[in-house]
Amino acid sequence: MEGEKAPAVEVCKGVNGLDKVVLREARDCSAEVYLYGGHVTSWKNDGEELLFVSNKAIFKPPKAIRGGIPICFPQFSNFGSLEQHGFARNKQWSIDTDPPPFPTVTSSRAFVDLILKPSEEDLKIWPNSYEFRLRVTLGPGGDLMLTSRIRNTNTEGKTFSFTFAYHTYFFVSDISEVRVEGLETLDYLDNLQERKRFTEQGDAVVFESEVDKIYLSTPAKLAILDHEKKRTFVLRKDGLPDAVVWNPWDKKAKAMADFGDDEYKHMVCVEAAAIEKPIELKPNEEWTGRLELSAVPSSYFSGHYFSGQLDPEKVLQSSSI
Numbered sequence: 001m002e003g004e005k006a007p008a009v010e011v012c013k014g015v016n017g018l019d020k021v022v023l024r025e026a027r028d029c030s031a032e033v034y035l036y037g038g039h040v041t042s043w044k045n046d047g048e049e050l051l052f053v054s055n056k057a058i059f060k061p062p063k064a065i066r067g068g069i070p071i072c073f074p075q076f077s078n079f080g081s082l083e084q085h086g087f088a089r090n091k092q093w094s095i096d097t098d099p100p101p102f103p104t105v106t107s108s109r110a111f112v113d114l115i116l117k118p119s120e121e122d123l124k125i126w127p128n129s130y131e132f133r134l135r136v137t138l139g140p141g142g143d144l145m146l147t148s149r150i151r152n153t154n155t156e157g158k159t160f161s162f163t164f165a166y167h168t169y170f171f172v173s174d175i176s177e178v179r180v181e182g183l184e185t186l187d188y189l190d191n192l193q194e195r196k197r198f199t200e201q202g203d204a205v206v207f208e209s210e211v212d213k214i215y216l217s218t219p220a221k222l223a224i225l226d227h228e229k230k231r232t233f234v235l236r237k238d239g240l241p242d243a244v245v246w247n248p249w250d251k252k253a254k255a256m257a258d259f260g261d262d263e264y265k266h267m268v269c270v271e272a273a274a275i276e277k278p279i280e281l282k283p284n285e286e287w288t289g290r291l292e293l294s295a296v297p298s299s300y301f302s303g304h305y306f307s308g309q310l311d312p313e314k315v316l317q318s319s320s321i
C-alpha cells in the first residue's frame with residue numbers, strides 16, 4: 001500500500017518550537033529552513049545529510065545557529081561597527097507570500113520565499129530601509145539553490161553599502177582528507193595574520209591546522225572534494241566574487257561554547273561572499289547574489305583527483321546557475 005505523499009513544502013515546528021519550512025523532492029531529497037535567521041539547517045540527497053550542524057548548536061535567539069547556512073548581512077565578520085557577521089542571522093524572518101517575479105523560472109515545486117525588513121529597533125543600529133528577499137529552492141535532482149535579493153528602500157535618497165556571505169558549513173567525513181579546488185594561485189586575506197594579503201601557492205586548499213582566509217575575485221565555480229566519501233560538492237555562485245574558507249581546528253573548537261571539541265574534523269566552511277568590494281545600492285536599486293550547491297560522486301584518476309579541474313562530465317550533469 002502506498003502511503004500518503006509528503007508535501008513538497010511544509011511549515012512546521014523545529015527545535016525549541018522554532019518555525020521551520022521543510023522542502024521535499026524525489027529520491028529522499030530534502031532541505032530545512034528556519035525562519036529564525038532565514039537559516040538553512042539541513043540539505044539531504046538520498047536521505048544523507050550534506051550540511052554540518054553542531055550537536056551543541058543553540059536553537060535559541062539571539063545566538064545564531066552553529067552550522068547549516070547562516071546569512072551574513074549587512075556585514076561580514078568585523079568589517080564594520082556592527083555585531084560579528086551582521087544581524088540577519090539572528091533575526092526572525094517571515095514567509096513572503098507575494099514575492100516579485102523571478103527572472104529565472106524554476107521547474108521545482110519545492111521552494112520557499114522569505115523576507116526580512118528592519119524594525120524600528122533595527123533602524124537605530126543600521127539606519128537603512130531595505131527589503132531582503134531570500135528564495136531557497138530544492139531542485140528536482142536534489143541541488144540546493146539560494147537567491148538573495150536586497151533592495152534599498154530608503155526614501156531620502158540615501159545610498160547604503162554592505163558586505164555579505166552565505167556562511168555554508170559542509171559536512172565532510174575527515175577534514176584531513178578534504179581539498180578545495182578553484183582557489184589555487186589566487187590572492188587571499190589571511191584572518192589569522194592581520195588580514196595581510198598573500199597568494200595561494202598550493203594546487204588546492206588542504207587542511208592541517210586552522211584556516212581562516214578570504215580568497216578574492218574567485219571563479220564562479222568551486223569544488224570541495226571529500227576523499228573518504230568519494231563525494232564532491234560543487235558550488236556555483238553569481239554576484240559573489242569572494243570565497244571564505246574556514247576551519248577552526250582543535251584549539252578554537254574548544255573555545256566555542258556551541259561547537260563540540262572534535263567536530264572540526266567533520267566540517268568545512270566555504271562561503272560565497274562579497275567582502276573586498278562592498279555592494280553599493282542607491283535607493284530603489286536591487287542586488288542579487290546566488291548560490292547553487294550540488295553533491296556529485298568524485299572522479300578518481302590514477303590515484304589522484306583531476307587536480308584543479310572539475311570533471312566536466314559530472315559537472316555538466318547538474319543544472320547550471
Ligand SMILES: O=P(O)(O)OC[C@H]1O[C@@H](O)[C@H](O)[C@@H](O)[C@@H]1O
Pocket residue numbers: 077084085167191212213244246271
Ligand atoms: O563564530 P561566528 O561568529 O559564527 O564566526 C565563525 C567564523 O566565521 C568565518 O566566516 C570567519 O572567517 C571566522 O573568523 C569566524 O571565526
